[in-house]
Amino acid sequence: MNYLIISLITFISGVIGTGLGGAVGAVLKRESNKIVSLLLSFAAGIMLAVVCFDLMSEPLETMKEGLLPSYTPIIIVAAVVGGYAVVYVLNYFIDKATNHEVTHIDANHPATADDLDELIHSNHYETHKNSKSNLFVAGLVMMSAIALHNLPEGMVIGASYALTPDGVANLFSGSGFIMAIVIGLHNVPEGMAVSVPLISGGMGKIKAVLLTALSGLPTVFGALIGYALGGINEMMLTVSLGFASGAMLYVVFGELLPEAILMWKSKLPALSLFLGVLTGFLLVAF
Numbered sequence: 001m002n003y004l005i006i007s008l009i010t011f012i013s014g015v016i017g018t019g020l021g022g023a024v025g026a027v028l029k030r031e032s033n034k035i036v037s038l039l040l041s042f043a044a045g046i047m048l049a050v051v052c053f054d055l056m057s058e059p060l061e062t063m064k065e066g067l068l069p070s071y072t073p074i075i076i077v078a079a080v081v082g083g084y085a086v087v088y089v090l091n092y093f094i095d096k097a098t099n100h101e102v103t104h105i106d107a108n109h110p111a112t113a114d115d116l117d118e119l120i121h122s123n124h125y126e127t128h129k130n131s132k133s134n135l136f137v138a139g140l141v142m143m144s145a146i147a148l149h150n151l152p153e154g155m156v157i158g159a160s161y162a163l164t165p166d167g168v169a170n171l172f173s174g175s176g177f178i179m180a181i182v183i184g185l186h187n188v189p190e191g192m193a194v195s196v197p198l199i200s201g202g203m204g205k206i207k208a209v210l211l212t213a214l215s216g217l218p219t220v221f222g223a224l225i226g227y228a229l230g231g232i233n234e235m236m237l238t239v240s241l242g243f244a245s246g247a248m249l250y251v252v253f254g255e256l257l258p259e260a261i262l263m264w265k266s267k268l269p270a271l272s273l274f275l276g277v278l279t280g281f282l283l284v285a286f
């Protein structure tokens with residue numbers, strides 16, 4: 001029963017959230033970089049707070065109750081490093097594949113240095129009018145990047161759910177539900193970032209929105225993995241929470257914040273991050 005409801009909640013958070021962003025992007029045709037920047041850094045702040053104040057520190061409480069060994073903090077750090085490293089390596093290969101694509105396309109359609117530059121930086125949410133095929137590729141690259149990072153985001157939701165005792169009432173409270181909402185909301189600007197280049201690149205609106213929604217599907221798989229692993233015993237829960245936390249920290253530090261600052265070079269994304277951390281703290285504290 002819990003698996004079914006968690007799948008449903010993460011489907012709404014992942015697929016509906018991202019798809020909604022895709023639809024907003026299709027209607028607006030272009031994203032407002034400044035608003036997307038603020039939304040992404042605010043969401044990054046909330047995620048950071050939930051990871052640090054809740055997910056990473058929860059096993060310490062269990063340790064104080066005597067249910068986990070005294071070296072638990074070392075296990076947590078090792079799991080966080082593992083999660084960070086796995087997403088880092090996966091991203092490295094995606095970047096490599098992307099650069100292949102750049103040279104391949106460049107060889108077929110001689111492009112200006114500007115075009116090439118645009119293509120290389122295409123995953124930084126930039127929208128340009130020239131060169132439709134470049135935009136199309138940018139949209140596809142964005143889509144695979146978002147799909148990949150949705151897997152650890154789903155794991156965070158699932159592992160957080162494993163923290164709370166079983167019972168349907170607990171599915172709609174606690175850190176699992178908070179993460180599902182926060183991740184669902186931040187999927188909206190991410191969905192916009194996928195559908196806008198796809199549509200500008202020539203794809204039909206409905207197809208683009210459906211493909212964008214599809215990139216949210218790994219959230220559901222991640223959640224099921226996180227929930228299953230976390231449910232085995234206290235130590236597995238600690239390891240999977242740590243792993244999901246590390247993966248999430250990569251998404252925050254390696255993707256969301258650099259993107260937010262690239263989109264709007266001002267002090268405001270930092271302020272938005274700061275407010276996000278405080279909001280996340282309040283969400284966890286109550």
Ligand SMILES: [Zn+2]
Nearest residue numbers: 149153186190
């Ligand atoms: Zn995300």
